Amino acid sequence: IGVPQDGILVAGVQIPPGSGYELRYPKSAYGTSFAVRQTVAALDQFAATSDFPFPVSIGTMSRAPGGKIGGHVSHQTGRDLDIRLPLRAEVPQGLSPTFRRIDWTTTWKLVRAFADAAEVQIIFLDYGAQRRLYRAAQAAGASADELDRMLQYPRGYKASLGLIRHSPGHDGHIHVRFPCGPAEPECADD
Numbered sequence: 001i002g003v004p005q006d007g008i009l010v011a012g013v014q015i016p017p018g019s020g021y022e023l024r025y026p027k028s029a030y031g032t033s034f035a036v037r038q039t040v041a042a043l044d045q046f047a048a049t050s051d052f053p054f055p056v057s058i059g060t061m062s063r064a065p066g067g068k069i070g071g072h073v074s075h076q077t078g079r080d081l082d083i084r085l086p087l088r089a090e091v092p093q094g095l096s097p098t099f100r101r102i103d104w105t106t107t108w109k110l111v112r113a114f115a116d117a118a119e120v121q122i123i124f125l126d127y128g129a130q131r132r133l134y135r136a137a138q139a140a141g142a143s144a145d146e147l148d149r150m151l152q153y154p155r156g157y158k159a160s161l162g163l164i165r166h167s168p169g170h171d172g173h174i175h176v177r178f179p180c181g182p183a184e185p186e187c188a189d190d
């Protein structure tokens with residue numbers, strides 16, 4: 001019910017266990033049934049199309065009843081999900097993500113899985129990180145049209161273009177926002 005930054009979650013469901021991902025905060029891994037289905041579909045696609053040898057680290061979605069959650073402005077209605085950016089295989093996986101430690105090619109595969117297998121409203125990622133992701137996407141063979149459709153970069157961090165948009169503080173994780181589901185009549189967009 002409500003918008004992502006001012007609402008609650010009714011009848012939330014927890015992201016189920018999966019072989020290709022781990023829940024860092026199980027008590028904050030609740031979402032709408034629609035958003036959870038979309039999440040699992042994207043993570044399954046990523047696992048099927050990526051050779052990343054470690055589970056993807058799923059961060060905060062929402063608490064079971066929704067509402068305010070520490071350290072987050074949104075994540076109140078079960079439609080927002082944080083996913084830690086994957087680190088290069090040779091980097092100890094317990095380290096914090098920094099631009100030099102992140103596996104940008106794998107990150108590109110991860111965001112493509114969300115774009116291809118799920119209904120996603122927007123993905124937030126710091127503009128400086130988008131530059132690195134853009135280069136990895138180019139190296140992976142992404143077309144100019146796909147780059148334009150997917151990334152705000154290089155058109156400026158204020159441009160309202162691309163699925164992936166700048167948001168400060170999102171340089172070690174992506175923040176995926178799902179749209180309202182078809183059975184969510186009191187859900188609202190920003």
